[in-house]
Amino acid sequence: GNSVTQMEGPVTLSEEAFLTINCTYTATGYPSLFWYVQYPGEGLQLLLKATKADDKGSNKGFEATYRKETTSFHLEKGSVQVSDSAVYFCALSAPGSGNTGKLIFGQGTTLQVKP
Amino acid sequence: DARVTQTPRHKVTEMGQEVTMRCQPILGHNTVFWYRQTMMQGLELLAYFRNRAPLDDSGMPKDRFSAEMPDATLATLKIQPSEPRDSAVYFCASGLVWLAGDNEQFFGPGTRLTVL
Numbered sequence: 001g002n003s004v005t006q007m008e009g010p011v012t013l014s015e016e017a018f019l020t021i022n023c024t025y026t027a028t029g030y031p032s033l034f035w036y037v038q039y040p041g042e043g044l045q046l047l048l049k050a051t052k053a054d055d056k057g058s059n060k061g062f063e064a065t066y067r068k069e070t071t072s073f074h075l076e077k078g079s080v081q082v083s084d085s086a087v088y089f090c091a092l093s094a095p096g097s098g099n100t101g102k103l104i105f106g107q108g109t110t111l112q113v114k115p
Numbered sequence: 116d117a118r119v120t121q122t123p124r125h126k127v128t129e130m131g132q133e134v135t136m137r138c139q140p141i142l143g144h145n146t147v148f149w150y151r152q153t154m155m156q157g158l159e160l161l162a163y164f165r166n167r168a169p170l171d172d173s174g175m176p177k178d179r180f181s182a183e184m185p186d187a188t189l190a191t192l193k194i195q196p197s198e199p200r201d202s203a204v205y206f207c208a209s210g211l212v213w214l215a216g217d218n219e220q221f222f223g224p225g226t227r228l229t230v231l
Binding site: 032044108 | 160163170171208213216223224225
């Protein structure tokens with residue numbers, strides 16, 4: 001079946017540090033991949049996505065590349081800010097025949113950025 | 116700027132009381148999802164609808180939870196009777212799902228439920 005595995009948190013970084021949050025997946029076919037972010041007290045919001053192999057999603061300084069050979073979609077940012085403190089969720093969907101529209105989420109990784 | 120809205124944002128109730136949570140999906144979206152988030156279990160899919168018809172509610176405790184879509188602009192999640200273990204944040208999400216789409220979902224701000 002389809003599944004997503006994220007690195008466990010919390011991840012604690014100092015401001016301006018480099019961020020990597022690992023995400024690997026198991027899926028049949030050609031899934032679409034997402035990163036969602038949840039700020040304290042809010043719902044999840046889409047951060048970036050990639051729909052085919054070798055695509056790079058990017059937004060707000062964050063990037064992730066869809067690597068089919070390693071079944072990974074790692075989230076990176078070159079210089080984090082305190083305002084990036086949030087929970088980050090990796091997710092996949094499997095469109096095509098029998099598309100349910102469901103997203104399969106990882107367990108979430110909490111990022112804490114200290115000044 | 117189209118958004119998913121949810122009401123109420125916060126609800127405190129006593130055990131045994133009925134709770135109804137409401138969601139207005141984004142106009143034009145054909146699929147609505149209900150999720151529950153707790154510290155212990157994380158994010159769980161409770162139920163979802165396509166074109167107002169229930170597709171899957173296997174994530175919901177059937178004896179006390181029910182979900183409906185009376186019309187295209189309103190989805191409801193009801194708990195009767197409520198129990199302290201139902202305390203959680205409940206999210207509604209909507210999306211436009213089609214055969215070759217990427218299935219992006221748009222989340223509401225959530226209803227934080229506390230059952231005493």
